Amino acid sequence: MESHGPKPTINNVARSPTAVPPNGKASRSSSRAFLLLLPLIVLPCVVQLAYTDFWMHAAAGRWILENRAIPHQNIFTYTAREHPFIDHTWLSQVVLYLCWLIGEVPAVRIFQIALVVLSFATLWRFWIRQGAPASLGLVVFSTAIFVSAPRFSPRPELFAAVGIALYLTHLYEFAQARRRHLWWLPAYMLLWVNAHGGMLTGLIIIAAFLCGQALDALRQRTQRRAAGGADSSCGGASASGLRHISAVMLTTTLVTFINPYGAQYYSALNPARLKIFTYQLTEWWSLLRAWPSMDLLTQTIIVVLGVVTAVCIVCRKERFSRSSALLFLAACYLLYTARRQVWTFAQICMVIIAVQTSGLPSVASLPVQLRRLGTAVACLVLGAMTFHQYARLRQAGIPLGLSVFWEDPPKGAADFIEKHTLQLRMYNYMDDGGYLAWQLYPQNLLFIDQLNACGTDLLQWDDKMVDGREIQSVVDHFNFDSMIITNEYFNSGLVQYLANSSDWAMVYWDAVSCLYLRRIPAFSEIIASDEYRALVPHGYRTRRGADNGNAIRAETERAISSGIETAALHITTGKLRLRMGETRRARTAFSRAAQLNPWDSRAFSGLATVCLLEGNDVSAARYATRALALNPRWSLPWKTLAQTHMHREDHRRAAKCLMQATRFAxxxxxxxxxxxxxxxxxxxxxxxxxxxxxxxxxxxxxxxxxxxxxxxxxxxxYAEQAREVFREITVAFPGHAPAWYGLASMEAQLGESDAAINALSESIRLDSRMRSLAQSDTAFASIRAHPEYRKLTQ
Missing domain, CATH: 1.25.40 (Serine Threonine Protein Phosphatase 5, Tetratricopeptide repeat)
Known part of the structure; x- marks a missing residue:
């Protein structure tokens, strides 16, 4: 019997036979396909907890629970104690800290995985209920997950990702008559506004969707009036539906004021504060500014995902929705303003593609060969994304595991401060502020933290320290008595200043971080007992006059015994051993580093260098290849591999390796x-x-x-260019006979007979062997008849 249901529109497309899977079996099969995406989702969440801003948020959550209050001003620094602080993420900070209390890293990771999976599972459920092809879904989701993965860290943004997924799916399902109301959205917002400042994205989504629905309704009303039809409905969305969405949006907006700060919550939109985010935080850089730092695959996926979404909106005219168009424009704008919005961009694109492809022919109706081809392509893309995800993690050098990655945070320096109960007025880098606040507060306050509760003037002072400009003036202004430096800045101008200054002493070093104390009476005992006199922070360069190998060995051994055992410390020790010609001990150090972190390419590159020095080219090539498998964009292993080919006189392969080295050098x-x-x-x-x-x-x-x-x-x-270079050499090195000879040959080729004779005469005067060379050199064919040439060559 023929069905007489309503005509499919954005308001009732859910009732169309093409909007749902053909049967329950297909639906269950499509739902199970989501399991194939889990490895790609989980993989970046099960690496060791690296140096993210988790520590900063956990420290803030601890403060909130201990003080049973919400902070209203800066709490972790001595430089901005009175600066107002609107903690938009207080609820998520408490949750993250509670996770740490429950089970430390494993509990944090489980909670992180749960939120990431929930966000994508919500979108996948929506995709399947739309009737969009599951094979296409695997392709779209796997690529979207790949570009979003750098945002999968334990931070408040995870709550925003879930909120965005819920808002998008609820709005479309309501427009398709799958939901009776949207009153869950204000309830979600009550949590969202207290968990993450990105709740503005939720308001943008509702506003864009409402505007699109209103425009669709206005267009269809105009068309009906032109056709002389009745005007009892608003077409794409009923009048009651528009009123409902408007009421929900108004309520949701009012709910955003239910937070510890009330209307002051929105003071964060102050341009002066927003400037702080783009000042030093690379995640807040605009897309154009951040584009060169992105890898080619990420760039390609962003472009393709955007193009496919735009094509789906424009080309399927029978399903054209202004809500989808406005949401896509909003997604593009958000991504353009800040690279951190890439996850939001991907989520919006996935939902729009699901809606726009829901009317395609059912997969079950396609020929078996096409279905198999689609499945094969989907699995191929999913496998490629998983492989590249794994390769990206390996290249980052952070191994898999449910523990803390101690190669980054300055734990050793912080432990030293706690051990000696030091009360310091320290300088620290912003990146280190999170962990230092976690471990040292309240005994010690910081120069700067990661909560951005400060003015741009403090960031400008910090810039002077980072860049090595006017360091002494900054030191005098803030009266620093100590500085914590992490290995990212070991070659900075600040470290050069400290290493060359007699006013500062390095009392702790472990190749991950170091602690400098000012030479004042309060620290005299610690400096006398713990100062490093033979080493500087970068480890393998000694101070002037500090040539004593025994002193270097002793201080290195002290660092190994007193600090945290890390791969970085053993790698630096290995470099020191190589510098002193102790290849056997260097091998031991690099081998231990490889055991501690099998994903650290520096350890295998060091082993390759040791083998090369020992004349074992086969092992050197093997270790260099392994280092390149971990980090193919590093020039040193390529150079080592080139040397092994040179020893075998395989110059062509050596040249190819050196060509790769120059790409990254x-x-x-x-x-x-x-x-x-x-x-x-x-x-x-x-x-x-x-x-x-x-x-x-x-x-x-x-x-x-x-x-x-x-x-x-x-x-x-290029005879003229060659002549110029030879002339430069003869001016700088007048006694260089081969240069005079080369100059003579170029002058002869250019027809300058007298100049050629003069240069040849000088070369023979400096080295008589040049005479026999000139006798048979065809470069002088044009001047062989010259009398002076005959005299010189006889």
Whole structure:
């Protein structure tokens, strides 16, 4: 019997036969397909707890529970104690701290996984109920999960992700008559507004959806009037439906004021405060600013996901929805303003694609071969995303596990402070503020934390310290008596200042962090007993005059015994052993580092260097290859691998390895020099010129490289450029006979007979062996008849 149900629209598309799976079996099968996505979702959540802002939020949650109050001003720093603080995330901070109390890292990770899975499971359920193809869903979800994965850290943003998923699905289901009301949205907002400041995204979603529904209704009303039809309904959304969404939006907006700060909650929108987020926090950078730092796969997925969503909106005219169009524009705008919105962008795109593809022919109606092909493509994409997810984690060097990754936070320095019960007025970097607040508060306050409850003036002071500008003026202004430095900044201008200053003493070092104390009477005993005199923070460079190997060994052993055993400490120890020629002990140190962190490419690169020095090219190549498997964008293992090929006289492979090294090396790296010299031997003169030129920009004093550059110019047919380089060499090194000889040959090729004779004469005067070379050199064919040439070569 023919069905006479309502015509499918955005208001009743749920009733269309194409909007649901054909049968319960297909629905259950599609639901089980979500299980295939779980490894991709869970994988980034089961690495060791790295240096995220979890510690900052957990410290704030602890303070809230201990004080039974919500903070209204800065609580962790001495530099901004009176600065107003609106803690938008107080509820999630309490939850994260309670998770830590219950089971530390495992409990935190379980809670994190639960929220991430809940957000995507909500969207997958919506996808299946729309009747969108499950195979297409696997492709869309796997790519969206991949680009969103960097945001899967234990932080308040997880609550926002769940809120966005619920808001999107509830709104569309109400418009499709799957839900009778939207009064759950204000209830969700009551939690959201106290868990994360991103609740504004929820209001944007409702507003965009409401505007789109109103525009659809207005358009269809106009069409009906033009056709002379009745106007009893608003078409795409009924008048009562629009009133309901409007009432829910108004209620939801009012609910946002139910927080500990009331209307002051919105003071965070102050442009001065927003400027803080984009000042130093890379996650708040605009998309254009952050784009170069993204990997190619992430860039590609963002573009493709956006294009596919736009095509789905525009091309399926029979299902065109202005709500979807406005939501997509909102998603693009959010992503454009801040890279951290990539997860929100992906969620909105997934929902829109689900709605726009829900009217496609049922998968069950397709030929078996097409269904199998779709399933195969979906599994291939899912497998590729999982592989790249795993590779990205390996490259980050953070191993899998449910424990803390101690290679980043300054735990050793903080333990030293607690052990000696020091009361300090310390300087610290913003990135370290979270963990230091977690471990040192309330005994010690910080210079700066990660809660952004400060003015831009403090960030400007911090910039001067980070950049090494006007350090002394900042020290005097804040009267620092101590500084905690982590290994990310061991080669900074600040560390150079401290290492060369007689006013500061390094009393703790473990290659992850170090602690400097000012030489004042209060610290005299600690400095006398614990100062490191032979080492500086970067570890493998000694102070001037500190050549005593025994002192270096003693201080290294002290660091190993007194600090936390980390791969970074053993890697630095291995480098020190290599510097002192102790290859056997270096091997032991690097091997221990590899045991502590099998994903640290530095350990295997160090082992490769040891094997190379021992003449074991096979093992050196194996370790270098393993280092590259962990971090293919590192030049040092490529250079080591090139050396093993050079020892086997496989110059072509060596050149390929050096070419890879130069891709990831700085212009001042000697990989450019080595490649330039090797390419000249291989008679690839133009490429040799390119790399030698790069090298000489930062090393103009390198005579051998400059001489080879001149030869490469000449061999490539650039006689004038070769002549100029030879002239530069003869001016800088007048006694360099080969340079005079090369200059003579270039002058001869350019038809400058007299200049060629003069240069040849000088080269023979400096080295008589040049005479025999000139006798058979075809470069002088044009001047062989010259009388002076005959005299010089006789």
């Amino acid at each position: 700085s212009p001042a790296d000697d990989a450019h020099r080595s490649l330039g010299l090797l390419l000249f031997q291989l008679n690839e003169n133009k490429r040799s010129v390119e790399h030698l030129t790069i090298w000489l920009r930062s090393h103009p004093e390198d005579l051998d490289a400059r001489f080879t550059l001149a030869q490469a110019y000449g061999s490539a047919g």
